[in-house]
Amino acid sequence: MALDDDYASSSDLEEEDYYLSDQEEDAVEEDVLHGLEDDHIEECRWSESSVITKESLLAAQREDLRKVMDLLAVNEHHARTLLMHYRWDVERIFELLDQKGRDRLFSEAGVTLHKSNISLTVTVTCIICFEEVSPHASTEMDCGHRFCNDCWTGHFIVKINEGLSRRIKCMAPKCNTICDESVVRALVSVDHPDLAEKFDRYLLESYIEDNNTVKWCPSVPNCGNAIRVKGDAICEVECTCGMQFCFACLQEAHSPCSCLMWDLWMKKCRDESETVNWITVNTKPCPKCHKPVDKNGGCNLVVCICGQAFCWLCGAATGREHTWSNINGHSCGRFTEDQTKRTEDARKNLYRYMHYHNRYKAHIDSMKQEATLKETIQAKIAASENKDSSKIKDYSWVTNGLVRLFRSRRVLSYSYPFAYYMFSDEIFKDEMTPMERELRQNLFEEQQQQLEFNIEKLSGDLETNFHDISDEKIIETMGRVINTSAIVDGLCKKMGLFVITAYIGI
Amino acid sequence: MLDVSRVQKELVECNRDKQISGVSILLHDGSHDLSHLTGSISGPVSSPYEGGTFTIDIRLPSGYPFEPPKMQFVTKVWHPNISSQNGAICLDILKDQWSPALTLKTALLSLQALLSAPAPDDPQDAVVAQQYLRDYPKFVSTARHWTEAFAKITSLGIEEKVQRLVEMGFPEDLVRSTLKSVNGDENLALEKLCSG
Known part of the structure; x- marks a missing residue:
């Protein structure tokens, strides 16, 4: 295998490096580690992302508000209304400002910049409650509609309770203006401070919910964090709580499978449709009690546990009198090709599914076992760090290796459902010729094997009892771990590229 | 409220x-x-x-x-x-x-x-x-x-209905308002009068 050679030679080189003086050794190690960390960001399907906690949510929102307020010279309320309408996409607002012009940009979002400066001295009639009120007991919105404060408050309360805090419109019919948040806050908090709080929270959360680049972390129990991605929104992200998920479908990370494949696969595994298939392939229903009966050998006369005898070939009820080759009074020699073919297909599909599912399951199981490894390894690290006889104090390469192991193990495991769908007739029937498919499948399986090989190697090295062995051996192991990690990463990335070229548009 | x-x-x-x-x-x-x-x-x-x-x-x-x-x-x-x-x-x-x-x-x-x-x-x-x-x-x-x-209450029909219901012993103004509320349907009106 070509890669094997690569691995051997580079490993030799690294080992040579490690027989240098202590100081240089450290430098080399840092370099390698550093290189690995940089890699992290570029990894396939892992876009650059940042975590927004409850505390930083306000600051993140302020930053975007400030940008819009500065550029368009509007107040905070108008900036927020614009941002909510355009889904917190600052770039897009600036773009639309050029295309549509200020007036249309504002009116589409429900921002009205008109304020009459006429100060009223006489009483006004509120057309909602038909009462006469003094001017200071009424409020005029940006759009110029004036109603009494009691009616405004009633309107706000209903809207907040309906969960529509982010788009409370003016009460006038067909008026599109979004009510000034400071007015809402001031009026509602007079009698309902709890609702005012709720209103503020909704506004704050709009930053996440009305935003295409930010999503809540789907962890259970929920960590309350949100993730913001920069760039492609079809990617996988990791929250500080440890949850790794697909940003597009909010399911656990499932690369190299596409969201559709993953959804199909999970459903397939869940409803055990293949078990049903097995039953249809290998059993026949009893003509009397309809229980599935399988044939455990012998002639074509089978007897159900209910006592009913029937012909295995056609499934019809018969008497018990029979010889090896025929059943008394029964004949069904006619050959039906259609039926045989259907049975054949079902059997083939079942074996195909079992092949992929077994491997998928095996790696999932390994992953579960390796999860327990984390704790034992941490214990080992602690023991080694306190060992006086050893000069090696930095064991971050072990934890780094472990992270690589987990991630690549998952990619490997999920590459089986990917292959199951990618190289079947179901989804991609018209996308490629059988020849092409075979070629791609070979290539993919080659990569899969390499990945598997290296993951097992990495797993083996990480299980080394490094607190019992000499420093030299540890350095040797470290070299191997760092090297294999890099190879595994490379392979995952390659697989990612393969996947991207394979299912563009799916 | x-x-x-x-x-x-x-x-x-x-x-x-x-x-x-x-x-x-x-x-x-x-x-x-x-x-x-x-x-x-x-x-x-x-x-x-x-x-x-x-x-x-x-x-x-x-x-x-x-x-x-x-x-x-x-x-x-x-x-x-x-x-x-x-x-x-x-x-x-x-x-x-x-x-x-x-x-x-x-x-x-x-x-x-x-x-x-x-x-x-x-x-x-x-x-x-x-x-x-x-x-x-x-x-x-x-x-x-x-x-x-x-949707049509013919005035002729309504008077006959009123009369029939009044003959059953219901007060006339109640019969009229009940008939109106059910849009002149005699059976429904009777049901209402009996239950109310």
Whole structure:
């Protein structure tokens, strides 16, 4: 295998490096580690992302508000209304400002910049409650509609309770203006401070919910964090709580499978449709009690546990009198090709599914076992760090290796459902010729094997009892771990590229 | 809390010109509950509903006027935006387009407008809507037939019904109001009189 050679030679080189003086050794190690960390960001399907906690949510929102307020010279309320309408996409607002012009940009979002400066001295009639009120007991919105404060408050309360805090419109019919948040806050908090709080929270959360680049972390129990991605929104992200998920479908990370494949696969595994298939392939229903009966050998006369005898070939009820080759009074020699073919297909599909599912399951199981490894390894690290006889104090390469192991193990495991769908007739029937498919499948399986090989190697090295062995051996192991990690990463990335070229548009 | 004073003012305002507007609102069944009303609209001229009187059940939620009133046709009506089964109405101002500045009267006037201008692309009753689009003449004749059968109280018929019910021993004014609330259906009126 070509890669094997690569691995051997580079490993030799690294080992040579490690027989240098202590100081240089450290430098080399840092370099390698550093290189690995940089890699992290570029990894396939892992876009650059940042975590927004409850505390930083306000600051993140302020930053975007400030940008819009500065550029368009509007107040905070108008900036927020614009941002909510355009889904917190600052770039897009600036773009639309050029295309549509200020007036249309504002009116589409429900921002009205008109304020009459006429100060009223006489009483006004509120057309909602038909009462006469003094001017200071009424409020005029940006759009110029004036109603009494009691009616405004009633309107706000209903809207907040309906969960529509982010788009409370003016009460006038067909008026599109979004009510000034400071007015809402001031009026509602007079009698309902709890609702005012709720209103503020909704506004704050709009930053996440009305935003295409930010999503809540789907962890259970929920960590309350949100993730913001920069760039492609079809990617996988990791929250500080440890949850790794697909940003597009909010399911656990499932690369190299596409969201559709993953959804199909999970459903397939869940409803055990293949078990049903097995039953249809290998059993026949009893003509009397309809229980599935399988044939455990012998002639074509089978007897159900209910006592009913029937012909295995056609499934019809018969008497018990029979010889090896025929059943008394029964004949069904006619050959039906259609039926045989259907049975054949079902059997083939079942074996195909079992092949992929077994491997998928095996790696999932390994992953579960390796999860327990984390704790034992941490214990080992602690023991080694306190060992006086050893000069090696930095064991971050072990934890780094472990992270690589987990991630690549998952990619490997999920590459089986990917292959199951990618190289079947179901989804991609018209996308490629059988020849092409075979070629791609070979290539993919080659990569899969390499990945598997290296993951097992990495797993083996990480299980080394490094607190019992000499420093030299540890350095040797470290070299191997760092090297294999890099190879595994490379392979995952390659697989990612393969996947991207394979299912563009799916 | 239901704004009682507003509802009272609305009732007075609406019934002041009911001869001209063709819409009116009464308390439901002569009770004193302001949250349950009965509206009636006359079928618009030069529509299949002309000549009919349509009764609408109106319920006011506690958040009224900040929440829209709930309206439903009691009179059976053949119209793409009104369910032929239960009288449910598909009209935007009764849902998300409601504004507290609208009133029961404007809502009823909107219903009247809906009767003369159906919106078959946003249907409540798919069967009616399909007929409206595919076989308009048949739609018109069905709608007219329904109007004749369910929305018209012939004065001759009503007097006979009143008389029959009075003979059964119910007071005349109660018989009249009950018959009116069920749109002249004698059997329903009898049921109501017996249970009430």
